[in-house]
Amino acid sequence: MYKIGKLALVCFAVLFLFSCNSNGQTKNKKDQKIKLEAPKGKAIAAFAAGCFWCTEHVFEEVFGVDSAVSGYAGGKTINPTYKTVSSETTGHAETTLVYYNPKIVSYQELVNVFFDSHDPTTLNRQGPDVGTSYRSAIFYLTEAEKQIITNTIKEISKTNRFKKAIVTEVSPLTAFYRAEEEHQNFVKGNPLNPYVRGISNPRFEQFKRTTKSRLKE
Secondary structure, rough: OOOHHHHHHHHHOOOOOOOOOHHHOOOOOOEEEEEOOOOOOOOOEEEEEHHHHHHHHHHHOOOOEEEEEEEEEOOOOOOOOOHHHOOOOOEEEEEEEEEEEEOOOHHHHHHHHHHOOOOOOOOOOOOEEEEEEHHHEEEEEOOHHHHHHHHHHHHOOOOOOOOOOOOEEEEOOOOOEOOHHHHHOHHHHHHOOHHHHHHHHHHHHHHHHOOOOOEEE
């Protein structure tokens, strides 16, 4: 289970410094609405697990994943921006669109990665990031995917893995908007960023220690 450091939870005086919302400047350009179609022989999946910098980083390290894109999904606002999504008025969640090879990694395995890499019991919050845009959610494309998600939640709920009930939203993926370029590959491109060093990296290391999923070398 993902545990956030005490500094991020109790030091409210530095919460601004250690929040996804406080880093990076939006250029206020219209985001790109991506076609929900995968290349031949590939597949796509969409996951929201708090700050998309962290979520993108996690999924890009999973064996069988070709790439991951940070963006927005789950709301009704057309062409949202980082600024409008952060205002908590669009209904969108920071979401990662994953392109993967289903012959190497299954959808079930990706769902497992999702639950391995964050706390799905905190409503509209992940670590220091608070608001509906940081909610735990999986956006499915098919009824088969929906069934996998609901079955996984049921199975996890039968165990003592989490002390509280899972609050992950399960909704159809109707649209996905690519986030501004400064948010793509943010963790790798900004290794000295305070949020990356204090939140993203520890979260990823915790994920690596607990997951049974195969990761890239």
